[in-house]
Amino acid sequence: MKIYIDILIISNCIMTLVYLRTLQRITHRSISNAGFTVSSLIGGLFSLVIIMDGSTYISAVIITIIKWIGIILTLLTAVRFNKATEFFRTLFIYLAIRIAYTGMIFIYWQISDSKIIYVKNYTTYFDISLFKLIAAVISAYLLLTLYEYIVRRFHNRSVCYKAVYQNGDYTVCLSAVADTGNRLCDSFTGEPVVLFCCNEMYDYYNLDDISLYQNVGFRFVPYNTLNGSGLAAVTSKGKVTIIDDMGNETDIKCCVGILRSDDTRSRAIFDPTLLK
Numbered sequence: 001m002k003i004y005i006d007i008l009i010i011s012n013c014i015m016t017l018v019y020l021r022t023l024q025r026i027t028h029r030s031i032s033n034a035g036f037t038v039s040s041l042i043g044g045l046f047s048l049v050i051i052m053d054g055s056t057y058i059s060a061v062i063i064t065i066i067k068w069i070g071i072i073l074t075l076l077t078a079v080r081f082n083k084a085t086e087f088f089r090t091l092f093i094y095l096a097i098r099i100a101y102t103g104m105i106f107i108y109w110q111i112s113d114s115k116i117i118y119v120k121n122y123t124t125y126f127d128i129s130l131f132k133l134i135a136a137v138i139s140a141y142l143l144l145t146l147y148e149y150i151v152r153r154f155h156n157r158s159v160c161y162k163a164v165y166q167n168g169d170y171t172v173c174l175s176a177v178a179d180t181g182n183r184l185c186d187s188f189t190g191e192p193v194v195l196f197c198c199n200e201m202y203d204y205y206n207l208d209d210i211s212l213y214q215n216v217g218f219r220f221v222p223y224n225t226l227n228g229s230g231l232a233a234v235t236s237k238g239k240v241t242i243i244d245d246m247g248n249e250t251d252i253k254c255c256v257g258i259l260r261s262d263d264t265r266s267r268a269i270f271d272p273t274l275l276k
Helices: 005-027 033-051 057-078 084-111 130-155 199-204 210-216
Strands: 117-120 123-126 161-167 170-178 193-197 219-225 228-235 239-244 249-252 255-259 267-270
Touching (some): 005 084, 005 130, 057 084, 161 193, 161 267, 193 219, 193 228, 199 255
Parallel strands (some): 170 267
Antiparallel strands (some): 117 123, 161 170, 219 228, 228 255, 239 249
16 A cells, blocks of 8 residues: 555654543643644654665564554653652553544544545554544544533533642632633643632732742642632642532642632632643
8 A cells, every 4th residue: 555654754744633622622732833843853753764665573672672662752742740649640641642643533534425434553644535524633633622611611611629739727618610711721830720719718828919929839720710810829738629519529639720709709719620
């Protein structure tokens, strides 16, 4: 079968980009444009293992190692990890995303006019035009985005939440709002940020005195939610627990942003995907 290298590399660059975009949506990891570009190029170049001869045991082992190096290098280039457990968790999610999208592309290939598919060395080459392949990946991505939007908008609308913040002996419990627009991530840790609009917390940490921010572990991070936009004082100290109206408790791995409440009502704002 004739393989066109340009289609092979470009299509795998596009698919790697979609994998990483999906990974970012699910894990809320911060990935820069440069990270997307370089990682996608790495994914495209490592698809060249398809031309290697894997007929012997030794060559098959070498190809497997090269493929794993490509996947790991793609992740390490795109995402910054502070702990090994974070890396392995993200790696597992990334592999699941690759499997899911590959299945969607396979279904699209089945209903298309092309009846030839070539699989070798953990790499799939579809005998379809580059335009069709791009259309398949984009269609799958848009469908998943639409599904995610519908689930967030309508499933969480009628649920009432409470958010509990605890840092040592200090505890605050506020009513919480699930806001799909709160995709705020801490630029230092890459963790998602739950916003607490509460004058009591703001005064407790004396956040009017900017000179104390570094001493108490706070930093400025720009935000944009249903509560407005501006700069939030963000810290990684403390623990956040979300409680729904059925009493189910979910400990959230996140940073905490503290704002003054715009009225007499205090509340917390979080991304509902953090509950999954």
